[in-house]
Amino acid sequence: MSGIRTPDDFARLIAISEGLGDGYMTELLRPAARGALNLMVPSRDTVQPPFYRLAKRGRPIVAVVGDDDYLTTGPDGWACADKLRDWAGFAIVHGTGAQRQHYAAAAVMAAEVRRLLFIETSSAGAQLWAGFLSERTPALRFVGVLPPDGAHPVMPARGGLH
Numbered sequence: 001m002s003g004i005r006t007p008d009d010f011a012r013l014i015a016i017s018e019g020l021g022d023g024y025m026t027e028l029l030r031p032a033a034r035g036a037l038n039l040m041v042p043s044r045d046t047v048q049p050p051f052y053r054l055a056k057r058g059r060p061i062v063a064v065v066g067d068d069d070y071l072t073t074g075p076d077g078w079a080c081a082d083k084l085r086d087w088a089g090f091a092i093v094h095g096t097g098a099q100r101q102h103y104a105a106a107a108v109m110a111a112e113v114r115r116l117l118f119i120e121t122s123s124a125g126a127q128l129w130a131g132f133l134s135e136r137t138p139a140l141r142f143v144g145v146l147p148p149d150g151a152h153p154v155m156p157a158r159g160g161l162h
Helices: 007-019 023-034 051-055 081-087 100-113 123-134
Strands: 038-040 061-067 090-094 115-121 142-145
Touching: 007 023, 023 038, 023 061, 023 100, 038 051, 051 061, 061 081, 061 100, 081 115, 081 123, 090 100, 090 123, 100 115, 115 123, 123 142
Parallel strands: 038 061, 061 115, 090 115, 090 142
Antiparallel strands: none
């Protein structure tokens, strides 16, 4: 995460995340703040993610792709999708609403697989990402997490977002 390096930087980011009700991400931010893992959050137009620079520190790396912003594009909308797929040791295709325990599990899993790709997406986008990850030879090992009771994100009948 560019610019987030000191304990104070992490403390501010964690406080903002918790304050906005997005506390699920703190499950990755806290281990990053402790130095237990490196966290990378590329944007859609990131061409070269900094995983090689981050790997020099010898920590597990979690790359979080935020494709669940109501603009779900699947891998076609991410300039670095191929590079992330080639780099990853394991992936989680997270096509359900954010849940703290899923992010906490990702932090634990990163210690085992060392290069974890965590794809936040809609339930419809999960199929696009799963197909994309399966195209790698040999296929990248991944797990998909889908909502037990319908689609994510939920669109109210009047067409607005919630």
